[in-house]
Amino acid sequence: MTPEAALNPSRRAIRREQRRQAWAIHGGPVGFGVALLGVALARLPLPSRRLRERLYRTAFGKKYPPGLNEAEMDRPLAEYPTLNALFTRGVRPECRPIPAGTPQFLSPCDGTVQDVGRVEKGRILTLKRIEYTLESLLPGTDTAAFEGGHFAVVFLSPIDCHRVFAPQDGALHEATHVPGARLLVHPPFQRPEFPVYTLNERVIFRFTTPLGPCVMAMVAGWGVGNVTLPAAPDFRPRARRVTATAWSPPLPVRRGEWVATFELGSTVVVVVPPADGVTCAVSPNDKVRYGEPLFTYPG
Template sequence: MGLPVVQTGDKAPLGKRLFILLQQLIPQHFLSSLMYALARSEIGFIKNSVIRIVNWMFDINMQDAVVKDPLAYPSFNAFFTRALEPASRPLDSNSTTIISPVDGAVSQAGHIESGLLFQAKGIHYSITALLGGDAETAKRFSDGDFATIYLSPRDYHRIHMPVDGKLSSMTHVPGELFSVNETTTSLIPGLFARNERIINLFETPAGPMALIMVGAIFVGSMDTVWAGTVTPSSKRISHQEYLDQPHAEISLEKGEEMGRFNMGSTVILLFGKNQVNLDGMIAAGREVKMGERIGTRIQA
């Protein structure tokens, strides 16, 4: 894809620019493949060492986990994608509410204006590009609403349904694997439309919804409950339809697990025009927990 164009309006410090340059120079996919293998190693001293280091670096709360001993997991990836006690993430069960699909921090949220989503100060990006160039699907979300939620390494990494939904399609878009932290999102235009991602389209009581799983550095793979581990087999976009195929119909209830990240990354939610109200419920910087209310659907 060539050199990333770094946002210059804020005159970012040299250290941040070097951080971006380093990400561009390193073999992102090769390093992510190595991490994929390391994270699944069941050799005791390897997986225990990695778990201890990550646990120490990010002060991970294990009290919510079903298995509370971090070294009891068979691999680092099993530890990283650990299940939580259901009582630790109560669901807002009101039929009109939209819940957070993940634990994380809200990067941005708001309206989709003129086919653009807000990424960071001075940076917008195209919804069509985010959706892998699918202009027809982009029209379904024109003037709608979006929320971008960042998952840090300390967060719970399973992804759940914000509302009841029937899976319409899944599209895997190969791409870069830049970090998706605050520094990178503020400096690389169109970051989320450049990184590898899985676009999951659902038909819901709140109209069409896209739940987009964005890959990042060291996110060697992403999982969905219907397709298992999704990894790029080529540099081409792959697409699978699910509606009108009774043998492949996938319906999930609000709060039900739909996938997971194998290492941290970002989820982007898209809703159609006049379908949901996110105003005042989520704002940039707010931390959210899976299951809590982040909006309501607008009832006709």
């Protein structure tokens, strides 16, 4: 189903669908209420180290087996004072070696590859054969340079590190915030009637690199409402209109450098330019970690 053929749901319909999805994933209104409470209290410090360890291990291990990978965390589990701190944790550098100088676009995050492929006639194809135009995904972005290029869609679950990193050396020129819905980005809940990458809130980053331009879209999901930029602490998205923040001169970035963070589960879409001989290093359903290659260009 193409974007042109997709329905244009009303705000009321979107709100109903958000509620339906949230109830479904949490097992009904009671579970949904508990989840809402968890989101509301995500920044509330937990008073006891023992309580933190028990809560974190039980909650994540039971709902998202095999649970959190404590061996790679940048500090012991009990030292994360809030759920938000745990979601936005760092990873010890030795657990994420970043290849230097390779002609590759690297994964900007930990997660599972939902889809990967070519940009054809300005479109990308995601799960359940739902097509999106780059214009609908990336409003306000000149997408001509990406025709014939490649894209990758990486889904982050709640047990993944929720920091997002630069996929190549280069410069960050602009971050564009697009307000929108909070439909679930979990693959089983995506429906053609509610194209999440067109409807959901997102932040779009525009880079230049030695391999050409690159755009990266952080797509918010249910419960995700805050994107921060370590290099630009004054970045403040607006709730009701598209806003762009540009840097002059652009911010220099190195591959694997932390550029943004969001909370709970969500999705990152990477779009890269065309070139002869590009090879794809990942396939749908692959587990990927930030710093691992997505696309390799001829040397």
